[in-house]
Amino acid sequence: MNKLLPILFAILVGICTTLEAYINSKLGKFVSPRIATFHNLITGSIFILTVILLKGNIKQYTKIFNVRPQWLIGGLFGACIIYFGIKAIPKLGVANTLIIVFVSQVTTGLFIDIFILRQDQLHLYKLIGIILLFIGTFFVMK
Incomplete structure (x- = not known):
């Protein structure tokens, strides 16, 4: 039972990844893959900032200044994932x-x-x- 929630989260990751890739590839056709990637990241940032503000834990962000610098580049990989997906899906x-x-x-x-x-x-x-x-x-x- 203690693995049920993480399994559900993993399933949701799969569903969200698929929907995000599909939607972004459609958006990339109307604008450009770079603009679609940028829009995706802005939309996601606004969403998660809203969640953080509603939960009242924005002060935890100050801990970011105390982590090893290599742990701060995850967003670069996120942008690459979105961009490369937008480029690949129309062809594959x-x-x-x-x-x-x-x-x-x-x-x-x-x-x-x-x-x-x-x-x-x-x-x-x-x-x-x-x-x-x-x-x-x-x-x-x-």
Whole structure:
């Protein structure tokens, strides 16, 4: 039961990622991919700022000045995710783009867990799983 909420959040991430990618690709056709990316980030920033202000925890933002500088670049990756998705979806489609995104996320996550965080070990089952993901991607894209 204690994993139910995180599982629900993960499902919502998948749904929101798909909807965001689709909507942004449509917006990118009317404006440009750069403008669509910028609009997405501005809209998201306004939304989360509103949530922070309503929750009354804006003072926590001052802690940002005490973190390691490399932990401050996440927004750059967010902008790249949006921009590259806007560029890829019109040519590959939503499903093909997102299956490639999914496989690259799982592969990168496994690499981080094993080689950087050392929270996991690389063994045959994981290698087989990654290979099957690549094979599944091939079939989804056909």
